[in-house]
Amino acid sequence: MVIPSPLERLPEKLGKPFDVELWIKRDDLIHPVISGNKYRKLKYNLLEVNKNNFNHVLTFGGAHSNHIASTAYLCKQFDLKCTGIIRGEEAKQISPTLKASLEAGMDCQYVSRSEYRNKNTPTYLEALQTKYPSAYIIPEGGANELGIKGCEEIVTECKDLTDFDFITVDCGTGATLAGMVRQLQPHQKAIGVQVLKGQDFISNEVEDFSPNYSDKFEIWTAYHFGGYAKFQPELIQFMRWFYDQTSIKLDPIYTGKQFYAVFDQLKNGFFPKGSRIILTHTGGLQGIEGFEERYGLEIYPNEHRRYKK
Ligand SMILES: *Cc1c(COP(=O)(O)O)cnc(C)c1O
Numbered sequence: 580m581v582i583p584s585p586l587e588r589l590p591e592k593l594g595k596p597f598d599v600e601l602w603i604k605r606d607d608l609i610h611p612v613i614s615g616n617k618y619r620k621l622k623y624n625l626l627e628v629n630k631n632n633f634n635h636v637l638t639f640g641g642a643h644s645n646h647i648a649s650t651a652y653l654c655k656q657f658d659l660k661c662t663g664i665i666r667g668e669e670a671k672q673i674s675p676t677l678k679a680s681l682e683a684g685m686d687c688q689y690v691s692r693s694e695y696r697n698k699n700t701p702t703y704l705e706a707l708q709t710k711y712p713s714a715y716i717i718p719e720g721g722a723n724e725l726g727i728k729g730c731e732e733i734v735t736e737c738k739d740l741t742d743f744d745f746i747t748v749d750c751g752t753g754a755t756l757a758g759m760v761r762q763l764q765p766h767q768k769a770i771g772v773q774v775l776k777g778q779d780f781i782s783n784e785v786e787d788f789s790p791n792y793s794d795k796f797e798i799w800t801a802y803h804f805g806g807y808a809k810f811q812p813e814l815i816q817f818m819r820w821f822y823d824q825t826s827i828k829l830d831p832i833y834t835g836k837q838f839y840a841v842f843d844q845l846k847n848g849f850f851p852k853g854s855r856i857i858l859t860h861t862g863g864l865q866g867i868e869g870f871e872e873r874y875g876l877e878i879y880p881n882e883h884r885r886y887k888k
Contacts, residue, residue, distance in 0.1 A: 580618075581608045583736040586857070589825060597845040598852035602740060603827065604733060607834075607860040612679070615862020616748075616755040617649035619729040620721025625653060627725055628715045635660040637707065637714040638721075639698045642667060642674040643808065643832075643869045645862065646720050651680035661685045662711060666695040675868040722754035727788055730758025733859060740855065743767065748859040749774050749837035750798065753781045755861065757788035760795040769796040772837040776806035802840040808832050810874045814839055822879060830863040831870050831878065837861075 585608060589601040606615040613621070628636060636659050640647035647663050654661035661684060665677065669689045673681075681687060697703035698719055707716065717723065733755070734746065741764070750756050750771040759769050773781055782798050804811040808831070818835045822828055829835040841858055850856060871877055 580610055580613075581605075582618075583732075584609050586737055586739055589858075593824060594845075594856075597848075597850065599845065599850050599854045599856055602743065602855065602857045604737065604746075604857055604859045605827075606733065607828075607862045607864060609862065612652045612865055613649040614645070614864060615860065616730060616733070617645050617721060617862065619733060619758070620646070620726030620754065621649060621653055621717075622729040622732075623725035624715075624717050624721060624723070624729075625657065628659065629657075631715070633659070633713065633715040635662070635711060635714040636717060637662040637664065637711055638717040639664045639695070639719040640666070643676050643866050644720075645676075645866055647680050647685070648676050648865050650717070650721075651683040651685035654685070655683040660713075662714060663687045664695070664698065664707070665689045667692055675872065676865060679865070720752050720754065722752045722788075724788075727754050727758040730755045731762045732758075734759050734762035737857060740857065743855040743857050745770060745850065745854060746857040746859060747772065747837055747841050749833040749861055750781060750785075751775065751833070753785040753798075754788055755859075756796060757785045757792075759859075760785070760789055760792040763795050767795075770841075771796060771798045772802050772840045773798055773800050774803055774807065774833050774836050776803045778803075799840050799844070802836045802843070804836060808870060808873075810870075810876075815876075815878055817842070818878060827860070828864055828867075828879060829860070830866050832866055833863045834860055 585605040587603050587605060589603055594601040609618045636654050638650050651661055663685045665687050677687060745768055747770045748756050750773050756769060756771040763769060786793055804814050814831060814835050817839045818829045821838055829838055838858060867878055
């Protein structure tokens with residue numbers, strides 16, 4: 580486990596044409612499976628589990644979910660029973676994420692999409708708690724207050740560059756961003772890149788999680804590339820280019836979109852000259868294999884994937 584995660588300067592030549600400094604917060608290096616913001620969101624939740632002597636964790640996610648993979652793996656580490664409520668009936672071919680989670684000992688309960696939609700409603704949660712009385716329930720993606728608290732540390736760990744101007748992150752629920760905004764200095768701003776399509780209310784959600792920080796962040800909505808886990812050659816091409824420049828892999832669902840957006844906005848002149856910008860690598864590399872299977876391609880040909888043993 581690599582904590583604090585490294586804060587590295589990206590090659591100077593990448594920022595030079597735009598007169599900016601580019602840095603990267605390497606949460607992808609925290610752990611090959613429990614990577615990025617999923618580690619951040621599970622940290623205080625698992626401390627809570629430990630404090631209250633729970634022996635069972637229950638959570639929610641889709642068949643390719645980084646949160647499911649991380650939770651399964653961490654529960655194995657801490658010898659906790661683990662149940663995953665998985666969206667959609669069991670697929671004919673099980674995803675690499677679920678395969679790894681089952682191997683880690685997760686009990687996967689497949690529920691219909693309509694049942695899954697109840698995942699945050701009190702009556703559904705009560706029914707689950709009755710069925711699994713000893714379980715500590717963590718919401719999808721780890722998006723509760725303890726999860727958000729863990730995400731504050733993405734910013735507080737940037738001690739070597741306290742005078743940065745912008746920090747960017749990709750957003751699903753916006754919980755990670757909601758944690759980060761709480762720790763910004765007055766002159767600093769966070770930018771969230773929305774990866775889901777048609778998610779027009781995400782800034783409200785960030786404000787629900789962290790009220791009174793609306794002037795500390797903005798959301799870029801134009802970089803979802805057609806929606807969650809859609810295939811777009813332009814995005815893959817960008818990720819390969821970035822890998823050639825830096826030897827750093829991105830994933831096509833979250834981080835690829837954020838990094839693409841930042842480079843696009845550099846070209847558009849969004850960032851004032853002299854800006855110091857930190858890009859947050861939120862991890863998610865475990866999802867590459869499932870994406871490659873679905874679309875029959877290799878994102879990084881001839882490479883041994885880092886998350887493989
Ligand atoms: C889950 C995930 C996100 C989304 O985080 P939110 O807190 O839901 O916005 C971003 N990046 C990666 C790699 C993820 O796994």
